[in-house]
Amino acid sequence: MATLPPGPRSSLGFMVRYLRDPIGCMLPLAREYGDPVLFPGNPAVVFTGDPAGIKAIYGADPDTFEPLNQDLGVFVGARSLILLGGAEHRRARKLMTPPFHGARMRAYGEQIVRLTEQRTAAWRPGQRVSMLDTLQHVSLDVILQAIFGVTDPERMASLSKLLLEITNGISPLIALVPSLRREFGGVGPYASFMRRRKHLHEQLDALIAERRAAGPREDILSLLLSARYEDGRPMPDDEVRDQLVLLVLAGHETTAIAIAWSLYALHRPENAAVLERLRAELEGADPAPDVMEKLPYLEATCQETLRRYPIAPAPSPRRLLRPFELMGYTLPAGMGVCAAIALAHFREEAYPEPMRFRPERFMERQFSPFEFLPFGGGSRRCLGAAMASYEMKLVLGTLLRRYRLRLDSLRPDTGAVRAANAGPARGVKMIVEELIARPTRAR
Template structure:
């Protein structure tokens, strides 16, 4: 490829480095090769963590890019907005966006706190809990209730089983090797996956039909069913089904990982002062604070921001493929190449975040960062659709757990993180011991 920034030449070697240390591997690459640098691949991926480079990507005309997500439509559906580009992406995004506006989140606040309380109610003194698993159950409960308005335990359990069955059914073999995606007379992992997919689709289709027949409600499904595009057209049943699956897939593992990282970081001995300051802030709220009071706590918010900075979920989120040349920091990148804003570099710049490896929530109280310096939810036309929901949920669930329990880490060994499907999460799920239930 002509005139690409320098970078490592071995695709396999770079992949192994990434798998070993997904959060830490990006900064050394930028130090060695400069910023921007290229990841070898087909197509090669040009990464930048420089705010000027990130700005060039996020403010470019949206039609400069197509998504670079490979062929995932067999798993997520042909009409999943994360896989579409251009006018189709814009239309579906406009239709799917309204339930996720900041103000609408308030409708889900009570349920978020209640569902977190319910799952944490099982904690017993001296018990060891894997907080990533607990946070995952809480996030799944929350997204199911918010998306479908389902709150009866039996219906919630059934829907949650069907969705988790589908996600678990995506074996690495069929995800990595499209040639293995064959039904083979009903045997093998792909045939099993298709059976699970059919069961889930039948269930979702029934929920969509019921939501169309019912009057407007507060849940996301109802809002999506009644949404209209500029021509006054609703989403088709297939579009609705694909967006619902995407919201659950994109929405529950991500937020759960961030909550688990927050608990991990706060309970490291070197961050004891941060935990103490947060506990004091939460204690000052009294016995039964309003959800809105919990939401308004500045240090809780700063802790969540610092968690998203220090433990990015996607060191290079949503790589995009160039459909036309792009000027990026002195390079004219040709069509066909991939580009990515490298959070794994941007969030660790010494000049923006002094002592970048230290967990210091105070930095978010002391100054504001631009969207090209702090970008946990990506940016531009494909910025995370659930960002407001995720950030609200993080604050409420973390605040609720810390108000109820005193915990400690079961092991003080540093956790470098591990690649989990498309995200980077704690390697061992963060095991903690329940020390005390607070009155």
């Protein structure tokens, strides 16, 4: 029996294909080499989309792995959750999980609907809008209010501008190639990223000091500051700051991309019946967030979007700290392993006609967490999954209730790499056709 799975000799061709088609690029490899597939590199990484392989990874003792992308500290902060391993990760995760609990998200429902309405209030029939830009603003507004607790419009605008400059300024090249991260005497994308980062840290330090001085509040930052580790100590301020940066980077673009993909898929001519069914469901229901959240076809549409357009096609691999058995292979310590979402979500066995956008499949059967895993899994499953799912339903529902839209171009979009995510390549440009409802309630 071979000890390592087969795979291509070089990962270069794959990297080029990944930049062009981040969602579909893994499928030809799995067809050619099978699943799991080994990618050469330093370290070599084994990818699998097979439920048995994914179960083995997510079900393993978390101390089997450490995070691989240690070099991302400059972007997300060296103490941020995503870069911590072992006991440190467990400790920080335990402290950060309660504020993100699904039931808590409901406190932000009205805010999410209102912020969506405010960001689109100026839309007029005939106008051409970039959905991704608009949605990035909406999801940043939600993060600033729900997580940071910032409601002053001027402060929201200045933080929002800075955060967008930072996230949009992280080019895939400097994210993927550490050797390009040089300041070159203060010019170039990395130098401007570092300047903005310094400015952001100053603003976040001021915000943390204010929240510490203020009494108890509803926002996630305040909950985090009042939480205590088992030894009774709070999370130090510089660590809280790293977590805030991570939450913005992990949370705002991903959610915006997911909703933009939904709108793209729903307005493709081949999916007209899906859009019609969803509109009928929304029109027949009360627009209150707690009702909208439970609409079954809206829920299925959001799930199908996350399946068909996985935002993290192959989330950061884990490095093995000891030998690991994966689907009959013995992988050595030092090698990387990755639950490849973009392979799992296109398996014919679970999803017949996998390229078709068909929300009904989520109403016809239940998928296991090893078949449907848009938020990853195991001990590192996305911390913001409940928030993202809730926000997706409310923002999409609110937009479809208020506007009739059409795609500006019917050219298929296979996606592009944006920072570390797979998003629509052209930002989903749409034309506002009609305003069909006033804001849902007087505010």
